[in-house]
Amino acid sequence: MRIDRRRFLGALAATACVGACPGLTFAAGPGPDARRLVVLLLRGGLDGLHAVPAYADPAWQRLRGKFELELPAATRLDGLFALHPALAFSRELYGRGQLLPVLGVAPPYQGRSHFDAQDCLENGGRKPGEHRDGWLNRCAGALAGSEALAIASVTPLIFRGPQPVANWWPGLPREVSPALMQRLAPLYARDPVLAGAYETAMAAAEEGMDPMDVRAGRQSRLPMLMAHAGRVMAEPQGPRLAFVEDTGWDSHGNQANQLQRKLAELDAALKAFHDAAGARWADTAVVVVTEFGRTAAINGTRGTDHGTGSHAFLAGGAVQGGRIAGQWPGLAPADLNEGRDLRAGTDLRALFKGVLASHLGLSEAVLAEQVFPGSAGLAPMEDLLRARPA
Incomplete structure (x- = not known):
């Protein structure tokens, strides 16, 4: 019998990663x-423009009417903007004041290279x-080495630097040789923490179960990661900072169908995080x-081709949402x-600085000199988050 590698590694990670992997002992x-x-x-x-349609703007109707995007009244946020129908839970969060769309944002780089734009955003x-x-690594340093978690296949640029960052990623969907499992068993048996996790993972894999799929309701990967x-992060000693990445948002062709699926995944991911975080959501x-x-x-x-300005979202119980x-x-x-493109009126660094200032309490001097060096002339966005507790 061959064992599915993803099932085995998923079970092992779900059982033991937080308590046993180096760097994943958090203190908050x-x-x-x-x-x-x-x-x-x-x-x-x-x-x-597809995620937050300006449905009442005649120019949007002229430019985007060919997508035939149906926008029921329930999707509308105000007299001009709506949320894509796939963002149903996000619309619910908006009604609770826990979702804030931020229009017209982009990193300082205004070119159309994925790699350069991502590099600029992350560095x-x-x-x-x-x-x-x-x-984000420099932010961890400014927070006195605050614990951090990267949920990515490799540590992304945004988290690279001198501060330690834990890294987690589910296993790849490949089969594992039973002979390899037999050789690994004695190694795991010597570890008092991993021994039990290994046995649990083996049992789940042999029964054809995937704990990651079960916990995520057999959804796509992004909801599982979130x-x-x-x-x-809900753990009392969980990390204060986390990064999650998702791919597949390049929509050159058949965009309506592609983004229907991807936005539904994003919406499910926010709900998955909300449900898993519990009281920590606040x-x-x-x-x-x-x-x-x-x-x-x-x-x-x-579809649509590479542009410049886009929209961002803030979600969470700490967000001052229910508006645009x-x-x-x-x-x-x-x-x-x-x-040709939506004009970006807000530097993404101003958005990040506003979140770090009001949510995590970093001073403008620290933000301008340490976290975003050379950005003293860029003021943090205001009124993004609820007041910090005294």
Whole structure:
């Protein structure tokens, strides 16, 4: 009999990773230190105009009407904007005041290269390659070495640097040789913590069960990852900072169908985190960002090409939501960047600085000199989060 590698590693990770892996013994204090921050990066370039349609703007109707996107009254946020119908739980959060769309954002880099835009977003500088470490790692240092968790296949640039960061990723869907399992068994048996986890993983794999799929309701990977983040961060000694990444947001063709699926996954991921975090949700801010937006007009393959401005989302019990933030530049030809893209009126660093200042209590001096060096002239966005407890 062959054992599915993902099932085995998933079971092992679910059972033992938090308690046994190096770097995953977390310590968080009471009071304000209980606040948690998650950065969720949607790699590929989310089309913000599709996620938050400006349904009442005549220019949006002219540019996007060919997508035939149905927007029932229940999806509307105000007299101009709506949420994509796939974002049903997000719309519920908006009604609770726990979701805040932030319009017209982008990193300082205004080109259309995925790699350069992601590098700029993650290094926290004014251009790609400006820093070799990441702003979230520098943030951990500014918080006196606050514990951090990267849920990614490798430690991403945003978390690289001198501060220790735990890394977790589910196993790949490949089979594991029974002979290898037999050789590994004595090694795990010598460890008092991992021995039990290994036996549990073996039993689950042999029975054809996948604990990761069970816990996530056999959803896509992103909800599973966010559920794991929620469980770990909900622990009294869980990490204060986390990063999660998702791919597949590059929508050059057949965008309506692609984003129907991807936005539904994002919505399920926010709900999975919300449910797993439990009471910790009240102390949490989830920042959902992407490296750039898309063209305002539809291309010949019913998709959109690389653009500049997009939208971000803040979600969580600590968010001052139920409204729309950011600057709406409009979609008239004269309002578009280079006549083709949504114009970005807000530097993503200002959004990040606003979250770190109001949510985690970092001073403007620390933000400008340590976390985002050279950004003294860039003011943090205000009124994003609820007041910190005294």
